[in-house]
Amino acid sequence: MTDRSAAARFEITDEQRQIAALAREFAQKEIAPHIAAWDREHYFPRSLYTKMDAIGLMGVLVDERYGGVGAGYGAYALAVEELARVDAGSAVTLSVHAMIGAAIAKLGNELQRQEWLPRLSGGDTIAGFALTESDAGSDAGGIRSTATRRGDGFVLRGRKQWCTNGTHAGVVMAMFRTGGVGPKGVSAFLVDPKTPGVSVERETEKLGIRTSNTCDLAFDDVYVGPEALLGGEGEGFGGAMTALQGGRIGIAAQAVGILAACLDASVKFAQERMAFGKPIGAYEGVSFKIARMATDLEAARLLVYRAAALADAGTPSPTLASQAKFFASTAARTHASEALQIHGGYGFTTEFPVERYYRDAKITEIYEGTSEIQQIIIARSFLGRL
Amino acid sequence: MKIVVTVKLVPDPNGEKKLDPATKRLVRTGVETVINPYDEYALEAALQLKERIGGDSTVTVFCMSPESLKESLRKALAMGADGAVMLSDSSLEGSDVWASAHAMSLALKRIGFDILIVGGLTDDGSTGAVPGALAEFLGVPCLTNVRKIEIADGKVRVERETDGGYQEVTGSLPMLVTTALTIGEPRYPSLKGIMGAKKKPIDMLSVADIGAADTVGSAGSKTELLSFAPPPARGAGQIVTPEDPAAGAAAILAFLKDKKLV
Numbered sequence: 001m002t003d004r005s006a007a008a009r010f011e012i013t014d015e016q017r018q019i020a021a022l023a024r025e026f027a028q029k030e031i032a033p034h035i036a037a038w039d040r041e042h043y044f045p046r047s048l049y050t051k052m053d054a055i056g057l058m059g060v061l062v063d064e065r066y067g068g069v070g071a072g073y074g075a076y077a078l079a080v081e082e083l084a085r086v087d088a089g090s091a092v093t094l095s096v097h098a099m100i101g102a103a104i105a106k107l108g109n110e111l112q113r114q115e116w117l118p119r120l121s122g123g124d125t126i127a128g129f130a131l132t133e134s135d136a137g138s139d140a141g142g143i144r145s146t147a148t149r150r151g152d153g154f155v156l157r158g159r160k161q162w163c164t165n166g167t168h169a170g171v172v173m174a175m176f177r178t179g180g181v182g183p184k185g186v187s188a189f190l191v192d193p194k195t196p197g198v199s200v201e202r203e204t205e206k207l208g209i210r211t212s213n214t215c216d217l218a219f220d221d222v223y224v225g226p227e228a229l230l231g232g233e234g235e236g237f238g239g240a241m242t243a244l245q246g247g248r249i250g251i252a253a254q255a256v257g258i259l260a261a262c263l264d265a266s267v268k269f270a271q272e273r274m275a276f277g278k279p280i281g282a283y284e285g286v287s288f289k290i291a292r293m294a295t296d297l298e299a300a301r302l303l304v305y306r307a308a309a310l311a312d313a314g315t316p317s318p319t320l321a322s323q324a325k326f327f328a329s330t331a332a333r334t335h336a337s338e339a340l341q342i343h344g345g346y347g348f349t350t351e352f353p354v355e356r357y358y359r360d361a362k363i364t365e366i367y368e369g370t371s372e373i374q375q376i377i378i379a380r381s382f383l384g385r386l
Numbered sequence: 387m388k389i390v391v392t393v394k395l396v397p398d399p400n401g402e403k404k405l406d407p408a409t410k411r412l413v414r415t416g417v418e419t420v421i422n423p424y425d426e427y428a429l430e431a432a433l434q435l436k437e438r439i440g441g442d443s444t445v446t447v448f449c450m451s452p453e454s455l456k457e458s459l460r461k462a463l464a465m466g467a468d469g470a471v472m473l474s475d476s477s478l479e480g481s482d483v484w485a486s487a488h489a490m491s492l493a494l495k496r497i498g499f500d501i502l503i504v505g506g507l508t509d510d511g512s513t514g515a516v517p518g519a520l521a522e523f524l525g526v527p528c529l530t531n532v533r534k535i536e537i538a539d540g541k542v543r544v545e546r547e548t549d550g551g552y553q554e555v556t557g558s559l560p561m562l563v564t565t566a567l568t569i570g571e572p573r574y575p576s577l578k579g580i581m582g583a584k585k586k587p588i589d590m591l592s593v594a595d596i597g598a599a600d601t602v603g604s605a606g607s608k609t610e611l612l613s614f615a616p617p618p619a620r621g622a623g624q625i626v627t628p629e630d631p632a633a634g635a636a637a638i639l640a641f642l643k644d645k646k647l648v
Contacts, residue, residue, distance in 0.1 A: 018464060018575070018583075025574065054576075055574045069581050
């Protein structure tokens with residue numbers, strides 16, 4: 001159950017507002033002029049993240065002790081939202097990168113934090129995530145890749161697919177089986193992709209979020225030392241799930257950004273496009289779509305900001321994070337379709353950005369826990385495991 | 387070296403601008419307020435100058451604006467300014483160029499400066515007349531449209547943009563410099579800067595503090611805006627439907643020749 005008293009007090013601070021304004025300005029200047037071409041060419045703008053790191057956005061969640069700013073989940077959500085309003089792809093690059101930093105801060109020992117966090121915040125190193133396998137997605141406890149003991153360390157074997165940021169990552173958080181079947185046999189590792197035996201097998205071509213890098217990573221007898229183990233042996237599934245809870249706020253914020261972009265584009269088009277002697281926004285067939293879009297946007301924002309505020313207050317609510325992601329992603333997908341409908345034939349062309357929003361929105365219902373998984377989490381928090 | 391930058395807070399240039407027919411003033415409510423983009427270049431010049439000079443140089447931002455817009459000024463502090471001074475007073479409302487520059491000069495005399503860096507133009511009023519008036523009231527030399535500033539041995543050496551190239555000019559401190567956009571792209575504030583900006587001071591001054599009571603606002607102004615009108619609507623244009631592309635090109639060429647554009 002969510003905590004009403006804590007939730008009632010949340011507000012957006014001046015600093016959070018300024019971080020949002022910075023992310024908006026950055027996205028407008030650095031991404032907006034290029035996004036149509038980047039999307040068309042499946043281009044990963046590597047140098048964009050060097051710039052983002054220089055102003056501190058990549059370290060938004062990292063504590064000051066490790067070179068970050070410790071601005072918290074509220075600032076993180078606002079930054080991801082503002083990026084997604086221009087490009088959902090770079091928003092997820094940041095979201096996943098920050099999520100892994102948070103996982104290292106939470107699960108890692110002091111040496112691991114000192115090793116990796118300064119690199120992820122000001123060291124121009126991108127973090128990647130490797131969990132999914134060909135036969136294990138939502139069923140993350142069913143992964144087959146193995147880590148077997150050799151001396152003090154481990155030998156990693158297996159194939160990971162849909163690794164976000166994989167090709168460009170300086171460190172990958174990857175899950176391998178160290179024990180028996182099921183979630184309790186899974187451990188998490190921090191692997192430098194330059195370690196012998198790690199290779200990018202192929203990059204995934206996708207319907208949307210094309211500026212985000214997604215790849216298959218092969219681990220062929222990769223030896224890693226004991227310092228690669230993140231958290232205890234058998235704690236990897238729990239670790240991954242913890243990371244994903246924070247990540248869900250990021251993906252929910254990404255969906256909010258896409259939704260906001262849909263509203264911006266739809267309002268502009270409905271005011272300018274004339275039909276039968278009037279702007280099309282004068283017709284209820286169009287204006288009511290915009291009314292619903294704006295209302296769902298506001299509701300989704302409140303859920304996301306509230307989930308973020310609870311995380312910042314030290315009382316994170318997995319249920320609320322799931323509700324935020326479930327609601328925001330459904331709204332983004334639904335209204336991206338409506339935004340395209342408002343644009344009519346123009347919306348179907350690449351001359352207008354709404355076809356990109358339509359393609360980008362769908363993934364938010366799938367990754368970092370599908371909408372079905374979110375509903376299981378939400379339902380269980382009310383019903384328990386029946 | 388005390389570097390002072392003047393900053394104006396203006397309605398977001400990306401938003402739609404509206405004039406209130408009753409007051410004949412720009413509508414400043416219901417729109418985001420941002421730092422005048424030209425002033426961000428002036429601030430960038432100041433921050434670069436401070437970085438080059440080093441030592442105990444400081445950058446202070448000066449802003450004449452309603453106190454309610456104080457938070458919009460934090461961006462300047464997040465970008466790296468050391469502190470800010472705001473001249474805020476409801477009696478300042480409606481000040482024309484003369485009254486604004488006069489009030490600003492009194493405040494700037496109080497603040498003191500070695501070099502005053504001013505953006506060349508504001509995005510809202512766009513008179514471009516304040517820097518010159520300010521230099522006059524302050525009794526300091528004014529070098530305009532500057533793309534590069536160097537200071538050594540108490541002498542200022544600048545490059546001024548001209549239509550055909552640039553001039554090198556030297557002068558002595560204290561001095562007022564206005565910046566050209568070629569001075570360098572304004573930096574982004576950093577997250578560290580944003581988190582630290584709250585701890586930096588924004589000192590407040592009132593009209594009483596600077597002793598300008600009779601010379602401010604509409605009453606203290608020397609000019610009065612009588613009326614305004616939107617630019618005339620564009621004509622319908624001329625549509626040519628040629629037989630083939632060559633005929634179309636010929637028609638366009640004839641049109642341009644007729645207008646003496648080619």
